Amino acid sequence: MTNERRPNERLGELGPVQRAAAWDRLGKNHFDVVVIGAGVVGAGIALDAATRGLEVALVEARDLASGTSSRSSKMFHGGLRYLEQLEFGLVREALHERELSLTTLAPHLVKPLRFLYPLTHRGWERPYVASGLVLYDTMGGAKSVPGQHHVTRSGALRLAPGLRRDALVGGVTYYDTVVDDARHTMTVVRTAAQYGAVIRTSTQVVGFLREADRVVGVKVRDSEDGRTTEVRGHVVINATGVWTDEIQALSRQRGRFHVRASKGVHIVVPRDRIASDTALILRTPTSVLFVIPWGTSHWIVGTTDTDWNLDLAHPAATKADIDYLLDRVNEVLVTPLTHDDIHGVYAGLRPLLAGENDDTSKLSREHAVARIAPGLVAIAGGKYTTYRVMAYDAVDTAARDIPQRVPPTITEKVPLLGADGYFALLNQTPHLAEEYGIHPYRVEHLLNRYGALITDVLDLSAGKPELLQPITEAPSYLRAEAVYAATAEGALHLDDILARRTRISIEYSHRGVACAEEVARLVAPVLGWEEAEIRREIDTYTARVDAEIRSQTQPDDISADALRVAAPEPRPEILEPVRLES
Structure with a gap:
């Protein structure tokens, strides 16, 4: 291992000096893996590959986490609601990843969070919810945080006095986690850089390099000054989320799957506008609504789930989206929220694997990875919490195109920068x-x-x-x-x-x-x-x-x-x- 690839805290820095050096290395080096996209999945792939001893380049057209990975519900969660869709494997996998990040990989970024689930029906609902939470806890949801706890209506209102008394008949509490998604993604990227990955943002893929039927690299363009260079590698991994199909079309290769974008909108309101000592998860006619404490001074309320077919870089929240969130949350609040209470709004796009059903809330949150052509792998779908699993699946698939032996993944044992100490x-x-x-x-x-x-x-x-x-x-x-x-x-x-x-x-x-x-x-x-x-x-x-x-x-x-x-x-x-x- 050269000195350049030895773990070193200065290698984790991404500043102007490193940026200039990265451009030179992109054009001169031959990489084992070239990753397109610096969302959490691309970041995870770069870290996974670098810690296996591979030479890695990661390029991103805009900024780290500038798309989906900065616009989520800010939870690193097991996906309780996926139990109703019988996606037990996904929930078990996500809970394992949640536990790993909470205790080992990123305890400075991933934090436990108590939720209150208000019950609205007498009789059947409490045992129904309890049975789901028993599964959740047994699968790993209560490994290092408390399990479910049942409360009466009075007990629920003591936890969340801002709820209307007639909006619930009782409640159940359980734990999940909260994370600043953009900072987490950025930290995964910096950890990959610490282990030798070449990272460069504002570096847009504008073409693919080919030799016969094999993809052997990409042509990139600096999004700041228009310079271009060629980046060569044994395998290119398309980890661009909602841009998967666009990059796939650019490669002139037929994809194995398609991605649909589902828009999720969130609003941010001051903490004093909702009186509660716990996060809330509320049922809606089509999905669920989260009310999540954000820092010490705000709540995040979301989300929507609607099809989006317009500009992928800048999904827009409409008045209808915001009204929907206000209407849903106000159904249970003593003091309704208004537009004047809103400090912030953000809209993000979920990359869902396209299926037969037009209802985006029912499209699969599972991920798919495929070798599209010799030297080209694509990965899409999934959920933020399982980024590490998606990453090693992608690298395992890419190993077919790497001449040397590729060791197995070790990221389960690699804390992110800032975790140690x-x-x-x-x-x-x-x-x-x-x-x-x-x-x-x-x-x-x-x-x-x-x-x-x-x-x-x-x-x-x-x-x-x-x-x-x-x-x-x-x-x-x-x-x-x-x-x-x-x-x-x-x-x-x-x-x-x-x-x-x-x-x-x-x-x-x-x-x-x-x-x-x-x-x-x-x-x-x-x-x-x-x-x-x-x-x-x-x-x-x-x-x-x-x-x-x-x-x-x-x-x-x-x-x-x-x-x-x-x-x-x-x-x-x-x-x-x-x-x-x-």
Whole structure:
């Protein structure tokens, strides 16, 4: 093993220096595996392959987790509702993965969360729900968290006094987990980089390289400046989620499956608008509705599940979507939510394996992996929680095209960056607070975002104590966090920082606009922005937020999508799929 491939904490950094070096390596090296797509599945594939000792490149047209993997329900869950669909294997697998991440792989990012399931029917419903939760607990749902617990109506209302008394007859509590999906995906990517994977965002695949009937690499284009280069490898893995069919068409190979996009919309409201000490899971006529605590100051309410056939990069939430969520949650609340209560809205697309049934809520959450052609593998479907399983299935399939012996997966034993030492540092919270002169609650907040990498963030304040001050209009975050996003976490644009490295875009009613200039000027020295670039970043971000807010007043997908698509792109050289080279 060369020194370049030896695990090293500096290799996990994704900053301007690493980005420049990555472009050179993409054009010069021959890789065992080239991964397209930096959502959680592509990130997991890069980590799995790198830890098997393979040479890996990961390219992404936009940002880490810029699609589905930053717009989920923020749960790392077993999929309780899939028991009703008799998908026992999926639930058992997901619960195993949940337990693994909660205890070993990412305890700094994946956190236990208690849910209340309000019962609305007397007699049959309690034993029905209890039997499902017995299965859930037995399959692994209660391994390191409490199992189900039954409460009366009065007991349920003590847990969630914000619920209407006539909205339930009793309740059952159980545990699942919550995660910041974008930060988790980014951390998987950085862990892959730590083990030698070459990572490059804003790097769009615009063509495939072939020798006879074999795919031998891809042609990529820099989404920032338009440069192109060729990346060669033994096997290319298409892990692009809802873009699977588009990339498949670009390869000129017939796919083994198709992917349909299902839109899920969530709203974010202040914590004081719903009085509850527990998360809620509510039945709806077609699916379920989650009310999930987000940080210490918000709730996330979602989700919808509707077919989407428009722009894949910018799914738009409509007024109808938001009204649906408000109507459903208000059916059980003492004090109804209104549009004025909403601080943030986001829409994401689930990549579902297409089937005979037009009801997207019933399409399979299982994943599929196939060798499309010699040197080309595709993977799609699945759910966020089982990303690691999807990853090793993809690499196992790709091994057929790699000349040397490929060892079995070991990611079950590879903690993500920041996991090692996390629990010890939690116990040292008062000492860290005293050392850096910040409040202990701030230390705990940082530990649950960076884990053991917390000192890398705080040490940026050496000689710059102002970086330990909160961002003026987003005081949940330190200025150092914005700088660290650019120096180590691969952020290239304001949108990357405000929407994914932090969650300012959904946690504050100004949606990041009020702090855009402050953040832009903090990262400008790192990213080499002159005054013109600073203004462009601010103007672009502001225009995108404006388009998003206006789209949320539209009555239907087509009109909402038109507003989102018209907004300027942060990445000036990004190409739409119809313009890709073939």
